[in-house]
Amino acid sequence: MQWHSLSEFLDMGGRGGYVWSAYGSFVVLLLAEPLLARWRHRAARRAIAERAADEQAARAAGERS
C-alpha cells in the first residue's frame, strides 16, 4: 500500500482539494442524474394514470346524465 495513512491519502501530495473536488463532482452528478431520470419516469406514469382516471370519471358522468 503506497498510502501510509488516511490523511496522506486525502492530501494527495498537497493537491487533495483538486483531486477530491473532481471525484466529488463526478460522484454527485452521476448519482443525481439517474435519480432525476427516475423522477421523470414516475411523473410520466402518474400523468398517464391521472388522464385515465379523468377519462373514466368523465365517462361515468356521461353515462349517468
Add this chain to the structure above:
Amino acid sequence: MHAVNTTSAAPALRSRLTWFTFASPANFYRLAGVLAPVCGLAAVAFALAGLWVGFFVAPTDAVQGEVYRIIFIHVPTAWMSMVLYVAMAFWAAMGWFLNARMAFIFARAIAPTGALFTVLGLWTGALWGRPTWGTWWVWDARLTSELILLFLYLGYMALVAAIDDTRRADKAGALLAIVGVVNVPVIYFSVVWWNTLHQGSSLTMGAKQHMASPMLVAMLLLTLACWAYAFAVVFLRARAIVLEREGDTAWARALVADNQGR
C-alpha cells in the same frame, strides 16, 4: 431499483425479432426496463474496480505527483461527451431518414447525459489544469471546441423544447445535431492540428503505450464504467420519454394500471 414484473399485463414482444422490432416504443420500453439495471450494476462494478486500481495500484507520477489521478475520470468523461454526441446525431439522423419516432426519442434521451459528461470533462480538466499547468482555462483548440460541444448539447435540448409540434421539434433538433457532429473530429484532432496547451493524445493506436500499465487499466475500467452508466441512464430516460409521448396508447395505460403504486 424495482425488479421487472414479468407477470404483468404489459404486452410481450409484439413481433418477430427483426431490425425494426425495437423501433416499437412498447417493445423498446420492455427491453430498456431489463437492460437499464444490468448496465447500472456493470457501471458500479467497473467503477469500483477502476477506482481501486487508480488509487491503490497506479503509482505516483514522476512529474505530476498525485494530482494526475484526475486523469482517471477526466479522459473517460471527455471521451463519453464525444461518443454520446455522435450517438445522438446518429439516432436523430435515423429518425429523420427512417421516419422512426423511437429513434428521435432516443436522441432526446441521450442529450442531457452527453451534456453532463461534457461538463464533467471540462470541470475535471480545469481542476487538473490549475495545479499542473497553472490555469483553470485557456482558449486553446481543444478546450474551446469541447466548450462548443456543450453549447451544441444545450442548444439541441433548448431547440427541441422550444418547438411545440413534436415532429417538427424532432426534425429541427436532428438538423442541429447532425450539423454539429463536425465538431467532434475537430475536438479529437485539435491537439494534432493546432499548437495547444492541452497535451497530446493519451493513447496511441497500435504503437507502444507511453503510459504505465496500471494507469492505463484504471482509465479503461472507468471508461467502461462511464459507458455502462450512460447506457443505463439513457435507457431510463428513454423509458420516461416513451411514456410521455405514447401515454395515450392502450399498452401504456395497461402498463400503468397494472403497476399502480410502484
